[in-house]
Amino acid sequence: MDALAARCARPGPRASLPLKGYAVELGRVTIARGGRIVLDEVSAAIRPGEFIGVFGPNGSGKSTLLRALLGLLQPLAGAIRVFGATPGRGNRAAGYLPQQRAAVADLPVRGRDFVASAWQGERWGLPLISRRGRQQVERAIERVEAQALANRRLSQLSGGELQRLLLAQALLGEPKLLLLDEPLISLDPHFQEAVIAMVRRIQQSEAITVLFTAHDLNPLLGVMDRVLYLGNGRAALGTVDEVITDRVLSRLYDMPIEVLRIKDRIVVVAGHGPVEGEAHRHDV
Amino acid sequence: MSSSPGTAQSKAKPIATMFEYDFMRTAFMAGGVVAVVAGAVGFFLVLRNLTFAGHALSHVGFAGATGSVLIGIGALWGLLAFTMAAALAMGLLGDRLRNRDVAVGIILSLALGLGVLFLYLYTTSATEATAILFGNLLGVSLATLWSLLGLSVATVLALAMISRPLLFATLAPELAEAKGVSLRLVSVLFLAIVAVAVAEAAQVVGVLLVFALMVGPAAASQRLTARLGSGLALAITLALSETWGGLALAYVTDWPTTFWIVLLSCLAYFLSFAKPTPAIAAGSARE
Numbered sequence: 001m002d003a004l005a006a007r008c009a010r011p012g013p014r015a016s017l018p019l020k021g022y023a024v025e026l027g028r029v030t031i032a033r034g035g036r037i038v039l040d041e042v043s044a045a046i047r048p049g050e051f052i053g054v055f056g057p058n059g060s061g062k063s064t065l066l067r068a069l070l071g072l073l074q075p076l077a078g079a080i081r082v083f084g085a086t087p088g089r090g091n092r093a094a095g096y097l098p099q100q101r102a103a104v105a106d107l108p109v110r111g112r113d114f115v116a117s118a119w120q121g122e123r124w125g126l127p128l129i130s131r132r133g134r135q136q137v138e139r140a141i142e143r144v145e146a147q148a149l150a151n152r153r154l155s156q157l158s159g160g161e162l163q164r165l166l167l168a169q170a171l172l173g174e175p176k177l178l179l180l181d182e183p184l185i186s187l188d189p190h191f192q193e194a195v196i197a198m199v200r201r202i203q204q205s206e207a208i209t210v211l212f213t214a215h216d217l218n219p220l221l222g223v224m225d226r227v228l229y230l231g232n233g234r235a236a237l238g239t240v241d242e243v244i245t246d247r248v249l250s251r252l253y254d255m256p257i258e259v260l261r262i263k264d265r266i267v268v269v270a271g272h273g274p275v276e277g278e279a280h281r282h283d284v
Numbered sequence: 285m286s287s288s289p290g291t292a293q294s295k296a297k298p299i300a301t302m303f304e305y306d307f308m309r310t311a312f313m314a315g316g317v318v319a320v321v322a323g324a325v326g327f328f329l330v331l332r333n334l335t336f337a338g339h340a341l342s343h344v345g346f347a348g349a350t351g352s353v354l355i356g357i358g359a360l361w362g363l364l365a366f367t368m369a370a371a372l373a374m375g376l377l378g379d380r381l382r383n384r385d386v387a388v389g390i391i392l393s394l395a396l397g398l399g400v401l402f403l404y405l406y407t408t409s410a411t412e413a414t415a416i417l418f419g420n421l422l423g424v425s426l427a428t429l430w431s432l433l434g435l436s437v438a439t440v441l442a443l444a445m446i447s448r449p450l451l452f453a454t455l456a457p458e459l460a461e462a463k464g465v466s467l468r469l470v471s472v473l474f475l476a477i478v479a480v481a482v483a484e485a486a487q488v489v490g491v492l493l494v495f496a497l498m499v500g501p502a503a504a505s506q507r508l509t510a511r512l513g514s515g516l517a518l519a520i521t522l523a524l525s526e527t528w529g530g531l532a533l534a535y536v537t538d539w540p541t542t543f544w545i546v547l548l549s550c551l552a553y554f555l556s557f558a559k560p561t562p563a564i565a566a567g568s569a570r571e
Contacts, residue, residue, distance in 0.1 A: 067462075070462040071462075072461060072462060089464045091462070091463075092463075094462070096458070096459055096462045098456075098458030098459060098462070099458075103333075103457075104455075104456070107331075107455060108331075108506045108507070108510060109331075109455060109510060109512060110510035110511060113455075113510075113511060113512045114455055114456070117451045117452050117454075117455045117456060117512075118452060118455075118456055118459055118460075118463070120448075121448060121449060121451065121452025121453075121456075121460060121463065121465065122449060122452065122460065122463045122464045122465045123448055123449070124445055124446065124448060124449060125444070125445060125447075125448050126444050126447055126448060127447050127448040127451045127512070151510075152510070153510045166456075169456060169459060170459070
């Protein structure tokens, strides 16, 4: 009876998400890193299934925010909720694609073993993988269309190919929240588009909430539901038209900012030139 | 060639008689037990890019080995005490040791210097020093064999216990941390295992040549296969065949066992380059 009632209440996969309640809630969150306040009483609420582009200048706290959502950093003040719960270490609901991944490119290990190492890798014991684990690994590899890469060494893969395997690792365990830290960095525009399209497809087919940090907002214009723009300790969350304005960005950058729209592209300009894009590489 | 009457030739014995001697049987068992540990631990050591740490630990071990001989304990236990202490210090200092090559190098020099002092104070023989530096597998006593066996079982069990999070932390450290793996704990535990493996390997090839037994087989195996499971098995197989092969060659030629083991290890490593890899095709696809 209970099972039947549950099924009636949840008619389809999309509707199985909590109808009320948020995927991510920040309530007056203050986070410091290296003795400096990075986020100062930031509040924001992200609904389940949203694709959020996270932007902001260097050191504005994009990576810091993702680490806080993973429970790796504790806020000095305020409350963080991920699907209604305070994130603890080992947050299984969240898939994570970290930014520091230079070392991965030299590994002599084949792609499949690399992805599989993340399957319940936090458990003690031998790295033997169950049949269900193997199925999950294969499924994650299929979802990022990396079947052809699975038998090659990581050291033989291109940046875009590596990115797909890292995404497969992040997708293991079917997370409801995907935290992607600069997945476009050092990718050619062609590969950037492919990664974005892939994330979008997975996000829509399984109603995953995505936080996607990047430096240039243009590649993400067509796929983002909303924008979370960080700067100067503050944050602005809203649609592109609401957030990417002279007034909001001037406040976040703490200097006069002009937003130019050239055809379908948006260029954010400070007094001395464009403030985003190629000039920024390494971020906090 | 076979008729040339060299001194080495005159001492040479037919290989079939090898197992008639107690010391040869003990050497084969001790070498086998140590090779399994060195191959397995070395595999993770190479994967984690920690080969220098293994090398450094063995140098620190020299002071421990000579010191324990001085106070009348078996060299194995002094070695173990020093490598373990150094491994724990390394693990706890962690990232603070990065880019401290000079400081690490000076500590290593101090350890070797202390070793020399201990040898000077212990004036009895230079053979002891040679055995510590270059190994003396043929001189392994039955008591040492049992100690090595006990240490090996403990090491293999400990490695099996941590191998899953160790692999995760090695291949994807940031993700592993996010999933709740304590990178610091895994690192300290692994270095403690390395410390035991180094102390054991030093009984076979000596503190100066631990690299050959721990790193050589693992490095060759990782060139030959990209699969983790086969790679680990191959590293152990190579370490075993190099050790046993070295013993057999030493028996036949009467040259030092360590020389033959190191030679076989180098041969295996350089032969692994002969394997054609699809690296060129993949390299051109790199964007």
